[in-house]
Amino acid sequence: MPTAYxxxxxxxxxxxxxxxxxxxxLKNENSITYELQGVFGIYDVIVKITSDSDDNIRHLALDKIxxxxxxxxxxxxxxNDN
Amino acid sequence: xYRIDTSNFGELNxxxxxxxxxxxxxxxxxxxxxxxxxxxxxxxxxxxxxSNNPKLIVAQAYVLxxxxxxxxxxxxxxxxxxxxxxxxxxxxGAYDILAKIESDRVExxxxxxxxxxxxxDNIKSTLTLMGIEGQM
Numbered sequence: 001m002p003t004a005y006x007x008x009x010x011x012x013x014x015x016x017x018x019x020x021x022x023x024x025x026l027k028n029e030n031s032i033t034y035e036l037q038g039v040f041g042i043y044d045v046i047v048k049i050t051s052d053s054d055d056n057i058r059h060l061a062l063d064k065i066x067x068x069x070x071x072x073x074x075x076x077x078x079x080n081d082n
Numbered sequence: 083x084y085r086i087d088t089s090n091f092g093e094l095n096x097x098x099x100x101x102x103x104x105x106x107x108x109x110x111x112x113x114x115x116x117x118x119x120x121x122x123x124x125x126x127x128x129x130x131x132x133s134n135n136p137k138l139i140v141a142q143a144y145v146l147x148x149x150x151x152x153x154x155x156x157x158x159x160x161x162x163x164x165x166x167x168x169x170x171x172x173x174x175g176a177y178d179i180l181a182k183i184e185s186d187r188v189e190x191x192x193x194x195x196x197x198x199x200x201x202x203d204n205i206k207s208t209l210t211l212m213g214i215e216g217q218m
Binding site for chain 1: 172180
């Protein structure tokens with residue numbers, strides 16, 4: 001199953017708000033499983049998305065998650081299944 | 083960092099309980115988990131956080147690893163053998179490997195990362211992201 005991790009930087013003090021928004025988006029998607037965690041460190045939020053197609057993950061990342069205001073940067077890491 | 087929600091405890095509303103092989107069944111699972119079956123050892127509840135579920139909230143961390151070229155597979159297999167490492171993935175991108183570590187105490191997490199993960203050969207750098215309780 002294609003899996004991707006996203007490392008997000010969020011505007012200061014907007015962590016919880018962004019997490020809730022991402023959750024709302026991902027909850028409405030049927031064909032995916034996800035994990036979300038606010039973290040301490042150089043990134044603020046880590047998101048894991050597993051879906052049956054690469055395209056679906058790409059669509060979610062580009063068209064939905066990255067559209068959220070207050071997300072300043074996003075690093076995508078695709079899992080190498082081998 | 084650790085606090086205890088005593089409202090879940092009911093009759094267990096005290097800070098210390100002696101958990102032994104013979105009396106462990108009287109206590110709910112999450113208390114047994116806390117003690118990790120260290121029988122007859124005193125369980126100090128102040129050191130743990132217990133959620134309302136009541137299910138033990140574990141401390142978790144993500145570790146992003148850069149390793150020497152071509153050594154990813156050996157590093158991944160070593161990581162998988164370490165206690166507390168729940169997930170390991172080779173990844174494309176700025177980092178080579180991502181590991182998720184869980185434990186019931188932050189100290190254990192720290193020890194696992196510093197003494198076990200960082201000691202693995204061929205690991206060039208690690209970057210740890212500690213999970214924030216309440217932001218998940």
